[in-house]
Amino acid sequence: MDYCVINFTTPGKSCSFIMTDASHFTSCSEDEERPHRYTCRIVGLIPGETYVFEIISEMDGARLNITVQTDPAPVTSLTLQSKGSQDSLEAVWTPAVGHMESYQLFLSHSGSFDPALTLPPDASHWLFRGLTPGHVYQVSVKTKSGERTAESRTTARTGKKHEHELCIAHAGRHKPLKTTYHYRYCMTYAYLNNK
Incomplete structure (x- = not known):
């Protein structure tokens, strides 16, 4: 987050908001329903950084330091x-x-x-x-x-696990043989009767 919002109440009609780094833009507005209640929005801040702001009342010169840390930015x-x-x-x-x-x-x-x-x-x-x-x-x-x-x-x-078969079949009277292997090959053998 590259901005922060600060709310405060002053005893006078107006206040001056002073920051340690004057390069940031600040806008303050008074709450219409609650006199002397101000909201200041400070923009142009660095995400994840810590700032110290000073609030000065123009009526009596009272000072208040506020430390604010902005939220870090996501990846x-x-x-x-x-x-x-x-x-x-x-x-x-x-x-x-x-x-x-x-x-x-x-x-x-x-x-x-x-x-x-x-x-x-x-x-x-x-x-x-x-x-x-x-x-x-x-x-x-x-x-x-x-x-x-x-x-x-x-x-x-994740990638699916592949089942690879090596099947060995023959043309004789016996049943086909099957076994699990890394690749699929099929081979057929014929039994010869040499009588």
Whole structure:
């Protein structure tokens, strides 16, 4: 989030709102139903950053410092792909803008969650291994700044497990033989009676 809203009450008819960084645009408006109650919206802030604002009353010069932390921005373009793999999924994302301390990754399947992974701010991908073939998984990537977080989610399915058969059949009186193998081949053998 690149803005914040501050509400306060002053004893006078108006107040002056002073920021430590004057480059941000501030607009203040008085509550029509509650006199001397002001709402100030400050825009152009950096997501996940901490700011200190100073409010000064023009009536008596009273000062009040307020510390505000904006919410971090979520990652964007989050994808989760198997790339044909039966037991792995790769999460890829565009890093969040602004300030953040770390990313937290959560992988879930059918209501169960794997332990959270903590990655540095410059991370942009992660490969999950040892997954179950043909199952749908959900990944959650949380941008963390202080106690605040922003989340992005997406889902994907691992590749299905293929059953490959090697079948051996013959033209004699015996039953065909079948066994599981990595590829499918069918071979026919004819028994010859040499009498």
